[in-house]
Amino acid sequence: MSAIILFLAVIATIVGWWLSQQRLTAKPWLEEGPIDDFPGTGAMTSPAAKIGLGVFLAVAGCLFTLFISAYSMRMNMADWRALPVPKLLWFNTGVLVLSSVALQWAYLAARRNDIDGVMLGLLAGGAAAVTFLVGQLLVWQQLIVAGYFVASNPANSFFYLLTAVHGLHLMGGLAALGKTTARVWRSTEVTEVQLSVELCTIYWHFLLLVWLVLLGLLTGWTDNFVDICRRLLS
Amino acid sequence: MVDIPYDAIAGVPPAEVPDVELYHPRSWWTRYVFSQDAKVIAVQYALTASAIGLVALVLSWMMRLQLGFPGTFSFIDPNQYLQFITMHGMIMVIYLLTALFLGGFGNYLIPLMVGARDMVFPYVNMLSYWVYLLAVLVLASTFFVPGGPTGAGWTLYPPQAILSGTPGQDWGIILMMASLILFIIGFTMGGLNYVVTTLQARARGMTLMRLPLTVWGIFTATVMALLAFPALFVASVMMLFDRALGTSFFMPSLVEMGTLSKYGGGSPLLFQHLFWFFGHPEVYIVALPAFGIVSDLISTHARKNIFGYRMMVWAIVAIGALSFVVWAHHMYVSGMYPYFGFFFATTTLIIAIPTAIKVYNWVLTLWRGDIHLTVPMLFALAFIITFVNGGLTGLFLGNVVVDVPLSDTMFVVAHFHMVMGVAPILVVLGAIYHWYPKVTGRMLNDPLGKFHFWVTFLGAYMIFFPMHYLGLLGVPRRYYELGEAAFIPPSAHSLNAFISVVALTVGFAQMVFLFNLAWSLFKGKLAGGNPWRATTLEWQTPETPPGHGNWGKDLPVVYRWAYDYSVPGAKEDFIPQNQPPATPSARGALP
Numbered sequence: 001m002s003a004i005i006l007f008l009a010v011i012a013t014i015v016g017w018w019l020s021q022q023r024l025t026a027k028p029w030l031e032e033g034p035i036d037d038f039p040g041t042g043a044m045t046s047p048a049a050k051i052g053l054g055v056f057l058a059v060a061g062c063l064f065t066l067f068i069s070a071y072s073m074r075m076n077m078a079d080w081r082a083l084p085v086p087k088l089l090w091f092n093t094g095v096l097v098l099s100s101v102a103l104q105w106a107y108l109a110a111r112r113n114d115i116d117g118v119m120l121g122l123l124a125g126g127a128a129a130v131t132f133l134v135g136q137l138l139v140w141q142q143l144i145v146a147g148y149f150v151a152s153n154p155a156n157s158f159f160y161l162l163t164a165v166h167g168l169h170l171m172g173g174l175a176a177l178g179k180t181t182a183r184v185w186r187s188t189e190v191t192e193v194q195l196s197v198e199l200c201t202i203y204w205h206f207l208l209l210v211w212l213v214l215l216g217l218l219t220g221w222t223d224n225f226v227d228i229c230r231r232l233l234s
Numbered sequence: 235m236v237d238i239p240y241d242a243i244a245g246v247p248p249a250e251v252p253d254v255e256l257y258h259p260r261s262w263w264t265r266y267v268f269s270q271d272a273k274v275i276a277v278q279y280a281l282t283a284s285a286i287g288l289v290a291l292v293l294s295w296m297m298r299l300q301l302g303f304p305g306t307f308s309f310i311d312p313n314q315y316l317q318f319i320t321m322h323g324m325i326m327v328i329y330l331l332t333a334l335f336l337g338g339f340g341n342y343l344i345p346l347m348v349g350a351r352d353m354v355f356p357y358v359n360m361l362s363y364w365v366y367l368l369a370v371l372v373l374a375s376t377f378f379v380p381g382g383p384t385g386a387g388w389t390l391y392p393p394q395a396i397l398s399g400t401p402g403q404d405w406g407i408i409l410m411m412a413s414l415i416l417f418i419i420g421f422t423m424g425g426l427n428y429v430v431t432t433l434q435a436r437a438r439g440m441t442l443m444r445l446p447l448t449v450w451g452i453f454t455a456t457v458m459a460l461l462a463f464p465a466l467f468v469a470s471v472m473m474l475f476d477r478a479l480g481t482s483f484f485m486p487s488l489v490e491m492g493t494l495s496k497y498g499g500g501s502p503l504l505f506q507h508l509f510w511f512f513g514h515p516e517v518y519i520v521a522l523p524a525f526g527i528v529s530d531l532i533s534t535h536a537r538k539n540i541f542g543y544r545m546m547v548w549a550i551v552a553i554g555a556l557s558f559v560v561w562a563h564h565m566y567v568s569g570m571y572p573y574f575g576f577f578f579a580t581t582t583l584i585i586a587i588p589t590a591i592k593v594y595n596w597v598l599t600l601w602r603g604d605i606h607l608t609v610p611m612l613f614a615l616a617f618i619i620t621f622v623n624g625g626l627t628g629l630f631l632g633n634v635v636v637d638v639p640l641s642d643t644m645f646v647v648a649h650f651h652m653v654m655g656v657a658p659i660l661v662v663l664g665a666i667y668h669w670y671p672k673v674t675g676r677m678l679n680d681p682l683g684k685f686h687f688w689v690t691f692l693g694a695y696m697i698f699f700p701m702h703y704l705g706l707l708g709v710p711r712r713y714y715e716l717g718e719a720a721f722i723p724p725s726a727h728s729l730n731a732f733i734s735v736v737a738l739t740v741g742f743a744q745m746v747f748l749f750n751l752a753w754s755l756f757k758g759k760l761a762g763g764n765p766w767r768a769t770t771l772e773w774q775t776p777e778t779p780p781g782h783g784n785w786g787k788d789l790p791v792v793y794r795w796a797y798d799y800s801v802p803g804a805k806e807d808f809i810p811q812n813q814p815p816a817t818p819s820a821r822g823a824l825p
Contacts, residue, residue, distance in 0.1 A: 001507055008461065008558055015457075019442075024547065028443040028795035029539060033815040035439030035791060043436040048354035052430045055460065059422055063464040066511075070468060070504060074483060079499030150479050154499065157481035161472070 002229065003072060007065040011058060053199050057206050060169060064210050067165065071158050071217060072226055081153045085219045086142045092135035093215060099128035100208040107201040110194045118190060118197055122181045125204065129174055136163055162214050169210070173203050257356045258782070268364075270356035271782060272341045272427075275363050277673065279337035282363075283330050286370050290325035293318040295741055302734025304715045312714040313401040316385030319712060320402075321376075323388030324410070327516065328417060329370055331658055335523040336421070336459065337366060339665060340428045340452045342673065346772035347449050349437025349790045349812075351783045353427040362427070365420030372413040379405035387712060389509060392484040392502050396477040398491055407477060411470040418463045418470075428456040437771070439792035444811065446770045446796040447546055451526020454554040455519045462515035462558070469508035476500070506568050510561040517654050518557040522550055524661035525592055528614045530796070531664055532596055534768045535611035536603030537807050539797035542595040549588035556585040566634050567641045575634040582632035586625070593622060604800065604807075608766075609683035613664025616691045617657050624653025627702065642712070645705025648698045656694045663690070663747070670751070671765050675778050676758030682750040686743050693740035700729050767808050770796050774810050 023041050036042075044051060074080070106121025140160065150160045180196040187193055216222035259265035269275060296318050300310045310318075341359070345352050353359045376383035385401035386394060394400050396407055432445075432453045445453075472483040476497070484505040485497035533540040540546060562570060562578040596618050605611065627649040631637045640646060663686075670678050708721050716722055716730075764773040776786040790812040798809040 001511065004465075004511065005559070011461065012555055019551065022442045024443065025544065026441070026443045028441075028543060029797070032794045032798075035793060038441065041441040041443075042438065043440070044434045046434070048430050048434045051434050052355060052426050055426055055429050056422075059425075059460045059464060062461050063467060066465050066468040066508065070472065070483070070508060073504050073507070074501060077499050077501060079482075150475075151481045151496075154482055157475060157479075157483060161475060165471075 001069050001073070003069040004062070004065050006229075007062060011062075047195055049195060049199060053202060057203070060206070061210075064165070064214070067158075067162055068213070068217060071162070072230075074154050074158070077154070079153070080155055082220055083143065083148050083153070083155050083159060084146075086139045088135055088139050088142065089215065089219075092132050092139065093211065095128050095132045095135060096208055096211055099125045099132060100204045102128060103197075103201040103204040106197050110190050110197045113190045115184065115188070115190050118193070119181070119184055122177060122184060122197070122200070125200075126174065126177050126181065129170060129177070129204075133167055133170060136167055139163070159218055162218065166207075166211060166214060170207055173200070173207060176200060176203065257352070268360060270352075270360045272345050272353045272356070272359060273673075273780065275359055276338050276341035278363050279333055279341060279366065282367055282370055283333040283338060286325055286374065287330035287334075289374070290322045290330060291741055291744065293322040293325075295738060297322065298734035298737040300714065302731040313385060314382070315714045316387070316712070317383045317401050317406070320385050320388055320390075321373075321383050325373070326655065327388065327520070328414070329373065331520045331654075331662075332421070332459070332516070333366060333417075334662060335520060335658070336428065336452060336456055337363065337424055339448075339523060339527065339669075340456065341424070342669070343448055343772060344428055344431050344452060345435070346672075346775065346780060346784060347446050347770055348432060348435060349440055349771050349785070349792060350431055350435035351785060351789070354430045354435050355427050358423045359427045362420050362424035365416055365423065369413045369416035369420055372409055372416060376402065376406045376409045376413075379409065381405055384410050389506075389513070390473070391509075392473060392476065392500075392505050393486060393488060393497070396473065396485070397488075397495075408474065411474045411477070414466060414470045415474075418467045421463060422460060425456045425460045428452060429460065437790050437792050440811075443544070443547070444792055444795045446526075447529035447540065447543070447550070448523070448526040448770075450547055450550050451522040451524070451529075454550050455522040458515045458522070458554050458557065459519045462512045462519065465508050465512035469505055469512070472508075473505065503565075503568060503570060506565050506570075507562070510564045511558075513564060514561040515557045518553055520654055520658050522553065524617065524658040525550065527665045528617050528661050529592075529596065529599075530768075530770065531610050531614040531661075531668055532599050533797050533799060534668075534766050535606045535608050535614065536600050537606070537799045538599055538603035539799055540595065541598035541601075542591070543795065543797065545591055546595055549591045552588040553585060556581065556588070560585055563632055563637075566637045579632055579634050583629070586629065586632075589625060593618065593625075608667075609678070609680060609687055610664040610668035610766075612684070612687045612691075613660045613667065616687070617660040617664065620652055620660060620694070621657040624649060624651075624657055628653060640705060642710055643705040644701045644709045644711055647711045648701035648705055651698050651701075656698065660691070660694075663687075666751075668766065669772075670754070671761030671778075672772055672775075673779055674755055674758070675761055676754050677761050677765060678754045678758060679750050682746055686747045686750065689743035689746075690740055693736050693743065696736040697733050697740065700733055704729060767806070769794075769798055769808050769810050771811055774812055 021040060023038060102121050102125035104121075106118045106125060109115075109117025109121055140163070143156070143159070148156045148159075150157055176196075177200050180193065180200050183196060184193050213222075217226075257270045259269060259271070264270070266274060269278075296310055297315065299307050300315055341353070344350075381402050381404035383402050384390070384395065384406035386396075386407065390407070390410070396403060400407075402410075432449060436445075472481075475481045476483050476485050480496050482497045482500035484502055485495070485500040486502065487498040488495050529540050529546060560578055560581045562574050563582045566575050566578075600615075627645070631640060631646065631649055667678055667683055670676075704726055707723070707726055709716065709726060716727070761778065763775065763778045766773070771790055771792070772780070774790060775781075775784055791814075792811050793814050794809060794811055796811055798804075798811075800807045801809055
């Protein structure tokens, strides 16, 4: 459970830092009257959707970290047999990186007020994300053909489970991306859609980050790192 | 989405929000059924939670009938008994208490108390309720599937939860997992609303330190729930894989009904870690809203400012943080690494400090207050006593050496019912008596309320106090029948019968309460806008019940904290939060 404790420590640090800006040592019973004397202590000024996305990503991060915690506890049992990493996984990773780059491109285009660039970026990002999903399905197929079934070893079970959860997370993102693309299609002003494009971009970068961490875990790259952390913590 | 445009220079929301920003219902269906108004969603949440809670109440009567009079009722067999305890626990903890405090009170009170027109994502908020309803329906459907609901105990520990021999092994356990997953998805949608609304949609002047403690409690509990429920989600998904796909995340090698099962190598302990990583914060997810609400009830009905407001806020935050590092105190007898027990016993005792601070502050708020023994106040006072009682036995069970002999006895059942069953329910009831006039515009009947209070309060003690004694005798929990055990004297059996009779009586008192709710809706005394003469914003709405958009044309502006009761020199014994100061020189009162 050390992964999740570490994750929560990061969240707690962020929350603690924010709370420290909120004058929690004020004596409200003495502060009758002033409403604007302490800028920054009122309601947050960012759009609700952006704060909402931040909170949601913290929840999603928590979910993935818990899976990672479970993974790192289960992999120490005697019956764990790591499965070979299909080469296709590297191609998929490249495609997901491209998807994230395309979304970043769309976001920058939105800031430049270039609506065609936004459209191009969104479509390219979406297409790359769909390619990634198809690629992941092919990876599953290759593993099944090679005899690595979901129940035959816990390493396999985790592989299917984690890639499935990440895939679902991506599909949720694709729904939002589709909606944003439709809005861009209809609108003429970039300012109307700038926030949506920005939120999609943040979501995509998060997706990529989660995938890179999962990839490190599933391919065993991070084993040494996990080992070091475990020794440090115990 | 109800996004409020900001004054970029001052960094504060303007006093007026254009009407176009609000969602408007256009038909009866979108006004009362598929409504996006947080107040309607709150009532929907509360009614659904109460309905499924009644099912859990009836299940508890069944259990008590069996325990009090074993062998008398042929319609309760051992399997059903296990199913009853499982469903009773799961429904009460998750589908009733969590949903009622956060979905019910959270939805109703957050926008009103922070001075917002609605939640920030009304559509997602509506979805949250419908997914919750679906989760409840899936859960309820398990009573009708082949094999019935799961009888694995509310903790659903593998391996027994998915092995043959445990009731509900066919469909019950699968649907239970599905229902939990749905609940968590629905809750996350609602939780995003509660958190972001508190962060982003507060009225002008409503700093964090001017928030009523109710909002602090619900807000912190929601943040905790958003971070803790994923653990249950992960555990449920992995268990579903084990049950449906034959994986071995949690399942060790074992012989099932004489044959070697397909499972092997899994770790039941891993499930327990995940379950309690959710399960312990869950206790505080239920308790923190109760703490917040009870603070407001006590302050309002004692006509006195809350004692140590800052300390109360810090304690809520500290409890929220600490509750994530105590989970393994539920696992002292699980066979985990023994030194963990030492660590978790220490953190468990540390969390008692902020909790005790809160109790002292409630008592000091009462001290020399102008205590009005209204029904909400009676419930609030009862909560303090009950919470202290339940908390003290928590100190017993938090220590490894005391916990080991008491594990799996009735002492544990008595402890957690006192601390997270009876105590939060007393707050829920008190809160309903307190806010019913705002929700419906009418007062609940007072004599019926007092009857309801005394039967519930005294009854709860007659049920759960003797149960501690039974636990100390060694009477185990979850047993269908005690049989002839040498260490269980005949008096224990008569005590069980006594508890059962009282439990049925307390159950009857809840019917009186339901009658009161229905009767007062039409015949109750008209309440007016602020019957308790309270300071917080929800009592200052232009209409009662509050209309669509809550505030009429102008949003409220907040000039003071939520506890200006009996201020020396003031004309009235309360000053609403949105009342401007009498003289501008009050600004000089800054520290």
